[in-house]
Amino acid sequence: MTDNFQSVKNILLVLSGKGGVGKSSVTTQLALSLSLQGFKVGILDIDLTGPSIPRIFQAEDSKIVQSHHGWIPVSSTNGIKLISIGFLIKDRGDSIVWRGAKKSAMIKQFITDVNWGELDYLIIDTPPGTSDEHISIVEELSAYREKIIGGVIVTTPQLISLEDVRKEINFCKLVKLEIIGIVENMNGFVCPHCKECTNIFSSKGGEILAKELSLKYLGRLPIDPKYNELVESGKLAKYQDSEIYNEYFKIIMEQIDVRSISKE
Numbered sequence: 001m002t003d004n005f006q007s008v009k010n011i012l013l014v015l016s017g018k019g020g021v022g023k024s025s026v027t028t029q030l031a032l033s034l035s036l037q038g039f040k041v042g043i044l045d046i047d048l049t050g051p052s053i054p055r056i057f058q059a060e061d062s063k064i065v066q067s068h069h070g071w072i073p074v075s076s077t078n079g080i081k082l083i084s085i086g087f088l089i090k091d092r093g094d095s096i097v098w099r100g101a102k103k104s105a106m107i108k109q110f111i112t113d114v115n116w117g118e119l120d121y122l123i124i125d126t127p128p129g130t131s132d133e134h135i136s137i138v139e140e141l142s143a144y145r146e147k148i149i150g151g152v153i154v155t156t157p158q159l160i161s162l163e164d165v166r167k168e169i170n171f172c173k174l175v176k177l178e179i180i181g182i183v184e185n186m187n188g189f190v191c192p193h194c195k196e197c198t199n200i201f202s203s204k205g206g207e208i209l210a211k212e213l214s215l216k217y218l219g220r221l222p223i224d225p226k227y228n229e230l231v232e233s234g235k236l237a238k239y240q241d242s243e244i245y246n247e248y249f250k251i252i253m254e255q256i257d258v259r260s261i262s263k264e
């Protein structure tokens, strides 16, 4: 049997303790920034109950195609290869109510049956918390440990969110998943008129936690209505022209600096 992961060089996981903190947004922007740097990038969305990658990339009507060499990922207009349960269900309103064993079988299939082709980076968008999906993905990736560069933890700055981050970090330690660092999303609000950034929630929580746990603090992203506008209006292809790209580019290239920890 062909090993579909043979041509995947680096694997990164994006994790969060709580839902709605911006994991899929961070995954997306990480993928876009790397792709704009000329890297071949894929996203594997293992959020089986709430997949948002098809919607973010405006690819909800696309379907995964079966070939002799396995499943062919959906290719976004930005050239990023996408795999998500959202491309397999008939109706986008359909909900997935599966027991753990069925979820594990699906994740196994995502790892063994997808023909990614050449990829510099495969970014895995995970569901919030530490669920069946997390345990399954770690198990399935155990044969590819040398390709894993680690996990990026996303949090918002509030203390309530940080408690859940601690649990996520404990999980990573338990399964021996290297933590690349913590990104603080939705830190402050950028006024679309005067561009001033106002702190709505308590700030610096992620930074303090990173220090306390001796983890790398990767930086902060403000709440920027322009990001939502890009997604909602299907204009993600214009990402590189947006201010948020400049902001994010700094975090990826200078802080996360995936290139320096990449595998050949």
Ligand SMILES: Nc1ncnc2c1ncn2[C@@H]1O[C@H](COP(=O)(O)OP(=O)(O)OP(=O)(O)O)[C@@H](O)[C@H]1O
Binding pocket: 016, 018, 019, 020, 021, 022, 023, 024, 025, 026, 047, 050, 052, 127, 128, 185, 186, 221, 222, 223, 224, 225, 227, 228, 231
């Ligand atoms: N920095 C930001 N500025 C503006 N809007 C943002 C930002 N980050 C995320 N959002 C918006 O917040 C919402 C939730 O973000 P997202 O879907 O990325 O979170 P998530 O953690 O992946 O959620 P889930 O737990 O459902 O998987 C989305 O509508 C997204 O567009």
